[in-house]
Amino acid sequence: MKKDKVKIGIYELTGCAGDALLILDCEKELIDIFSAADIQSFAMAKSDNIDGPLDIALVEGSVTTEREIEEIKDIRQRAKIVVAIGLCATVGGIQGRYKPHSVWEADYKSVYGETEMTHTKPIQSQPIDAYIEVDYYLPGCPIGKDQFLNFFTRMLGGNPPEKYPQPVCVSCKHNENDCLLTKGEFCLGPLTADGCGAICINHNLPCVGCWGPIEGANYTSEYHLLKEKGFDPEFIKKKLANFSGTKIGKLIESIEKERP
Ligand code: SF4
Numbered sequence: 489m490k491k492d493k494v495k496i497g498i499y500e501l502t503g504c505a506g507d508a509l510l511i512l513d514c515e516k517e518l519i520d521i522f523s524a525a526d527i528q529s530f531a532m533a534k535s536d537n538i539d540g541p542l543d544i545a546l547v548e549g550s551v552t553t554e555r556e557i558e559e560i561k562d563i564r565q566r567a568k569i570v571v572a573i574g575l576c577a578t579v580g581g582i583q584g585r586y587k588p589h590s591v592w593e594a595d596y597k598s599v600y601g602e603t604e605m606t607h608t609k610p611i612q613s614q615p616i617d618a619y620i621e622v623d624y625y626l627p628g629c630p631i632g633k634d635q636f637l638n639f640f641t642r643m644l645g646g647n648p649p650e651k652y653p654q655p656v657c658v659s660c661k662h663n664e665n666d667c668l669l670t671k672g673e674f675c676l677g678p679l680t681a682d683g684c685g686a687i688c689i690n691h692n693l694p695c696v697g698c699w700g701p702i703e704g705a706n707y708t709s710e711y712h713l714l715k716e717k718g719f720d721p722e723f724i725k726k727k728l729a730n731f732s733g734t735k736i737g738k739l740i741e742s743i744e745k746e747r748p
């Protein structure tokens with residue numbers, strides 16, 4: 489008997505759409521991707537989209553409006569497996585950069601004043617697991633092509649995606665780069681998940697943390713190390729909060745008091 493193809497939906501919430509674009513950019517593999525799976529919904533790629541039951545939903549972007557809360561809950565309800573793809577969906581991305589809610593509200597008012605929003609109500613940006621249970625995460629800003637194809641093939645075969653438990657420093661050393669941190673540059677490699685193969689440092693640019701935090705990342709230690717190297721505490725906190733703010737917000741508030 490012919491096996492049914494895996495039903496997949498690819499969705500975009502708030503973000504730059506870079507992850508959806510990255511999937512479309514798999515030019516050589518695109519026909520195989522669309523032949524191997526039953527892509528039910530992918531707004532950037534096709535117009536005949538169906539909102540039915542799914543085996544796997546891939547969601548990029550963070551939740552920034554009340555309508556998106558309803559959207560993500562609907563996706564969760566229809567899909568057996570939900571995967572957060574890209575940094576906005578996994579940890580909130582740059583628009584989820586940590587700030588206390590009162591500061592966010594003040595910033596919002598300074599831009600929009602009392603303007604009434606008729607389409608939907610904006611809310612402070614959050615990753616999708618703030619509202620639904622997420623089965624797997626594929627971070628990156630955007631996700632990498634090789635990682636996506638590896639992930640896609642594994643998921644079609646019923647296997648969980650690969651994890652990226654090591655920090656960027658591991659690939660960096662493997663590639664025999666000189667350590668920028670020891671040269672006094674601001675590098676977040678020790679805190680960041682290594683899915684990119686240290687691509688920035690390979691080109692002599694420091695890591696800014698776009699793959700998001702590794703499990704067990706020692707933020708306190710890196711914070712004090714950078715301070716000892718002469719970086720301004722507020723600058724360090726802003727940089728730490730840039731890509732991973734929603735996950736480490738509370739830590740940032742207390743990081744000054746904690747000693748490594
Ligand atoms: S340059 Fe950055 S990523 Fe490379 S070893 Fe140093 S701290 Fe780690």
Ligand code: SF4
Pocket residue numbers: 656680681684685686687688689694695696697698699700
């Ligand atoms: S080295 Fe850091 S900033 Fe550069 S792509 Fe990798 S995770 Fe992102």
